[in-house]
Amino acid sequence: MKLDDYIRMGSGLANFFCDPERTGFRKRYYPNTTTCQWSDWRWQLRHRLRSLQQLEEIFDLSVEEKAAIQRPPFPLAITPYYASLMDRQDSNDPLRRTHIPVMGEYRVLPGEADDPLCEEQNTVVPGVVHRYPDRVLFLVTGVCATYCRYCSRSRMIGDQAQLARSWDTAIDYIAMHPEIRDVLVSGGDPLRLANGLLDSLLRRLRAIPHVEFLRIGSKIPLVLPMRITAKLVKILKKYHPLAMSIHATHPKELTLEANQALSRLADAGIMLGSQTVLLRGINDNLETIRPLMHGLLKNRVKPYYLYQCDPIRGSGHFRTPVETGMSIIAGLRGHTSGYAVPDYVIDAPGGGGKIPLAANGMVGREAGMVLLKNYQAEIYRYPDPVE
Numbered sequence: 271m272k273l274d275d276y277i278r279m280g281s282g283l284a285n286f287f288c289d290p291e292r293t294g295f296r297k298r299y300y301p302n303t304t305t306c307q308w309s310d311w312r313w314q315l316r317h318r319l320r321s322l323q324q325l326e327e328i329f330d331l332s333v334e335e336k337a338a339i340q341r342p343p344f345p346l347a348i349t350p351y352y353a354s355l356m357d358r359q360d361s362n363d364p365l366r367r368t369h370i371p372v373m374g375e376y377r378v379l380p381g382e383a384d385d386p387l388c389e390e391q392n393t394v395v396p397g398v399v400h401r402y403p404d405r406v407l408f409l410v411t412g413v414c415a416t417y418c419r420y421c422s423r424s425r426m427i428g429d430q431a432q433l434a435r436s437w438d439t440a441i442d443y444i445a446m447h448p449e450i451r452d453v454l455v456s457g458g459d460p461l462r463l464a465n466g467l468l469d470s471l472l473r474r475l476r477a478i479p480h481v482e483f484l485r486i487g488s489k490i491p492l493v494l495p496m497r498i499t500a501k502l503v504k505i506l507k508k509y510h511p512l513a514m515s516i517h518a519t520h521p522k523e524l525t526l527e528a529n530q531a532l533s534r535l536a537d538a539g540i541m542l543g544s545q546t547v548l549l550r551g552i553n554d555n556l557e558t559i560r561p562l563m564h565g566l567l568k569n570r571v572k573p574y575y576l577y578q579c580d581p582i583r584g585s586g587h588f589r590t591p592v593e594t595g596m597s598i599i600a601g602l603r604g605h606t607s608g609y610a611v612p613d614y615v616i617d618a619p620g621g622g623g624k625i626p627l628a629a630n631g632m633v634g635r636e637a638g639m640v641l642l643k644n645y646q647a648e649i650y651r652y653p654d655p656v657e
């Protein structure tokens with residue numbers, strides 16, 4: 271069967287289908303594991319790579335990686351599935367760089383902080399960040415399936431995360447504030463919650479009359495796609511209108527398995543958007559971002575945000591100049607489907623919220639005309655009506 275045939279079958283399959291490409295990796299490193307076990311998200315979570323010894327069994331680690339893995343400043347975990355997408359020899363492999371620590375994590379540059387977006391200051395009750403007038407960020411768990419080394423919330427993630435023991439206060443806050451019409455459920459990764467817990471959480475939020483729109487932020491469809499079971503999707507679709515923002519980094523993540531997970535979510539009517547962080551040497555060029563955006567669209571995911579990397583402590587080796595982001599956006603806008611163009615934003619340090627940076631657009635005024643620059647850098651004039 272060809273890849274396209276599998277993709278067409280994807281959403282209809284009762285069970286999770288594993289790309290035969292993964293078989294070699296599984297047989298080599300997990301010789302006693304069946305495809306069935308491999309395709310079980312619980313097996314994947316139980317067998318995450320967390321220590322130097324476990325990583326060394328699979329990867330040829332550089333001296334730098336070995337040193338950094340000893341005592342990472344925040345938790346380290348990679349699912350065997352996600353590890354199988356990484357190059358075992360090349361420490362510059364893009365996915366490997368996003369998940370295996372290097373010494374850069376220990377170097378703190380000027381302007382970097384544990385909580386640069388001042389989320390703590392905007393935290394109204396434990397777990398609820400209320401920064402914008404009509405919507406809140408609700409942090410429901412401190413755990414993820416895998417840990418991205420550039421995590422914006424590294425200060426509070428991991429098994430020992432200091433989060434509210436119950437959601438009661440948070441849900442009461444939302445219920446008592448009729449201006450909140452949109453709740454962004456995030457963390458950690460909300461899809462790490464057991465089905466029953468997620469179900470009751472969404473049910474309680476949906477029961478609040480003024481909450482019109484629910485969304486979940488997750489990377490699980492790309493790092494643990496087998497978690498997107500038919501059962502999970504059946505729960506999610508009860509709470510429409512529901513959107514999901516998928517954290518996507520690189521085209522290598524858009525596998526057959528990811529396609530199945532995303533197809534199931536899209537077939538269930540969940541609006542899919544993406545969030546991508548620009549990362550130096552990983553995805554900071556048009557040749558990587560363009561196929562990523564196109565690949566997301568092919569998976570029915572609308573590219574939503576392209577983020578400038580937050581100045582989190584030890585993020586210097588990940589951050590790119592703002593000019594890089596501007597030129598990537600300039601290379602997309604007009605050159606490809608508008609649907610494939612995300613908003614390039616900086617989440618303002620200090621808590622100012624997301625600020626979009628657009629390429630081209632309005633560049634001045636002249637005698638009742640607005641001067642506009644198009645994607646080919648030509649100037650056009652629009653007669654602006656005077657009041």
Ligand SMILES: *Cc1c(COP(=O)(O)O)cnc(C)c1O
Nearest residue numbers: 399400401402405406407454624
């Ligand atoms: C990003 C974010 C939101 C959602 O912003 P949108 O632009 O609506 O996607 C809400 N609250 C906080 C604190 C955020 O950081």
